[in-house]
Amino acid sequence: MKHARIAWAGAVWDALEHGADQLRLPDGRIVAQHAVVWLPPLAPVARPRTILALGLNYANHARELEFKAPEEPLVFVKGEGSLIGHKAQTVRPDGVKHMHYECELAVVIGRAARQVRRDDAYDFIAGYTVANDYAIRDYLENWYRPNLRVKNRDGCTPIGPWRVDAGDVADPMRLALQTRVDGVVTQSGNTRDMIFDVPFLIQYFSAFMTLQPGDLILTGTPNGVVDCPVGAEVVTEIEGIGALINTIARGAPCVSTT
Amino acid sequence: MNAPGTFWPTGTVYGCLLNFRREWQQWGERMAQPPHTAPPRAPVLYVKTANTWSTSGAGIMLPVGADTVLVGASVALVTGPRQWLAGADRTRPTVAGYVLVNDLELPGASYFRPAVRTQCVDGLLGLGAHAVAPDEAGDPALFALQVRINGDLRQTIRFDDLIRDAATLLRDVDAFMSLREGDLLLLGCDADRPTAHAGDHIEITLADIPVFGVLSNTLMPARILDTAS
Numbered sequence: 001m002k003h004a005r006i007a008w009a010g011a012v013w014d015a016l017e018h019g020a021d022q023l024r025l026p027d028g029r030i031v032a033q034h035a036v037v038w039l040p041p042l043a044p045v046a047r048p049r050t051i052l053a054l055g056l057n058y059a060n061h062a063r064e065l066e067f068k069a070p071e072e073p074l075v076f077v078k079g080e081g082s083l084i085g086h087k088a089q090t091v092r093p094d095g096v097k098h099m100h101y102e103c104e105l106a107v108v109i110g111r112a113a114r115q116v117r118r119d120d121a122y123d124f125i126a127g128y129t130v131a132n133d134y135a136i137r138d139y140l141e142n143w144y145r146p147n148l149r150v151k152n153r154d155g156c157t158p159i160g161p162w163r164v165d166a167g168d169v170a171d172p173m174r175l176a177l178q179t180r181v182d183g184v185v186t187q188s189g190n191t192r193d194m195i196f197d198v199p200f201l202i203q204y205f206s207a208f209m210t211l212q213p214g215d216l217i218l219t220g221t222p223n224g225v226v227d228c229p230v231g232a233e234v235v236t237e238i239e240g241i242g243a244l245i246n247t248i249a250r251g252a253p254c255v256s257t258t
Numbered sequence: 259m260n261a262p263g264t265f266w267p268t269g270t271v272y273g274c275l276l277n278f279r280r281e282w283q284q285w286g287e288r289m290a291q292p293p294h295t296a297p298p299r300a301p302v303l304y305v306k307t308a309n310t311w312s313t314s315g316a317g318i319m320l321p322v323g324a325d326t327v328l329v330g331a332s333v334a335l336v337t338g339p340r341q342w343l344a345g346a347d348r349t350r351p352t353v354a355g356y357v358l359v360n361d362l363e364l365p366g367a368s369y370f371r372p373a374v375r376t377q378c379v380d381g382l383l384g385l386g387a388h389a390v391a392p393d394e395a396g397d398p399a400l401f402a403l404q405v406r407i408n409g410d411l412r413q414t415i416r417f418d419d420l421i422r423d424a425a426t427l428l429r430d431v432d433a434f435m436s437l438r439e440g441d442l443l444l445l446g447c448d449a450d451r452p453t454a455h456a457g458d459h460i461e462i463t464l465a466d467i468p469v470f471g472v473l474s475n476t477l478m479p480a481r482i483l484d485t486a487s
Contacts, residue, residue: 047308048267048268048269048270048308049308050307050308050309052374072375074371074372075372075374075375076372076374077304077305077307077372077374077378078305079269079270079272079305079435079438079441080270080438081270081435081436081438082435114380139300139434141296141298141299141300141302142293142294142295142296142370143275143276143294143298143302143369143370144275144302144303144304144369144370144371144372144373145370145371145372146372147298147300147302147303148272148302148303148304148305148434148435149300149301149434149435152303152435153434153435154435154436208321208375208378208379208380209307209309209310209378209379209380210309210380211309212308212309252347252348
């Protein structure tokens with residue numbers, strides 16, 4: 001099943017995909033997809049969600065950024081304030097020269113995962129969604145790079161539209177990824193080209209940190225990232241998971257800290 | 259604030275690198291060398307994920323293969339509801355209180371890449387038993403922490419010589435990411451963090467302000483889980 005979390009008619013709902021352009025609410029009513037506001041397709045969690053994100057997890061993207069492929073996962077952590085739903089706007093601060101999308105397969109953890117073996121890893125996954133892990137390269141600094149000023153901005157990580165049950169994804173390591181900016185394909189890849197695949201990542205992280213239901217792993221992006229101006233419509237799509245639409249917006253002037 | 263003994267963050271816990279002037283000075287010209295190439299401009303943050311949180315009094319089990327941790331005693335600012343000030347064009351974070359923290363880390367990580375593998379290990383953030391309201395805590399620049407390991411005073415940390423004082427840090431962080439009600443922002447860990455080992459008992463106090471209480475944690479050796487069955 002494909003799950004969404006939406007705002008509609010004065011309330012927030014967990015909904016299911018219904019046909020090509022509708023949604024089914026928990027009480028059985030059917031609403032048009034175009035009539036709702038899409039939220040991150042994640043159930044609320046009791047403790048703050050851990051959001052892990054991979055850098056340089058596709059060899060060709062590592063080359064694109066002139067890094068050699070890492071020998072162990074390059075991972076950073078995001079706060080929940082970075083997440084925003086499908087068809088939302090993400091702010092490009094004034095004066096920024098290079099802001100790019102990153103189309104990523106996002107893994108949603110389904111049960112507490114501690115010291116999980118690779119062969120068991122898929123048992124701990126509830127589902128998958130699409131994340132667009134925007135980066136603003138102007139703010140990169142070589143301290144805990146990629147630093148949070150690049151990666152943890154409000155609403156800078158669109159996610160959705162669907163959370164697809166793990167059982168409905170035959171092989172998550174064989175999914176085409178594509179990004180289109182204003183209709184032009186700018187990024188194409190396949191999850192089979194990850195340096196560290198999903199079972200490895202769950203084994204690796206759960207060896208030292210216990211993951212909880214609702215925690216997220218954003219698994220990195222292939223090459224083909226380009227600057228996105230204000231007004232650009234960015235569609236990050238993963239085969240069988242969904243097409244996540246985001247529009248780049250102008251923000252209030254950002255206070256410089258430099 | 260929470261009742262005594264029950265403090266538990268409801269938001270994200272952010273740590274801050276290199277906020278003590280003494281550590282900054284120790285780095286000196288190395289900041290300009292590869293791979294860093296320049297001193298940091300904006301605050302450099304990290305996240306202590308929820309799996310790291312340990313209550314005061316709890317034993318903290320070290321991971322398999324680790325015997326040593328660096329003890330990063332600090333104070334975290336607890337953010338309250340965001341606030342509209344009259345005439346302002348956006349909301350500002352507020353400070354709901356302060357809480358003692360014991361930010362443990364496995365040694366050996368560089369400051370170049372995020373140190374998740376050494377910072378986000380289960381249990382490696384001791385949290386004081388309760389948050390102290392700003393009017394009780396007073397000016398954070400006057401805070402002086404004592405770190406005792408097995409009763410021996412190992413470090414005294416004064417918060418009067420920060421690169422960014424509490425208000426400046428809050429403002430500069432909030433300039434690029436909104437702190438949400440319940441988030442924690444550590445004011446930084448001083449240079450020359452003491453090390454501690456399995457079996458050690460760590461106590462962190464803010465001696466002049468006893469209302470903060472004592473943050474105490476005992477390090478326990480790794481217990482190897484039977485994952486073969």
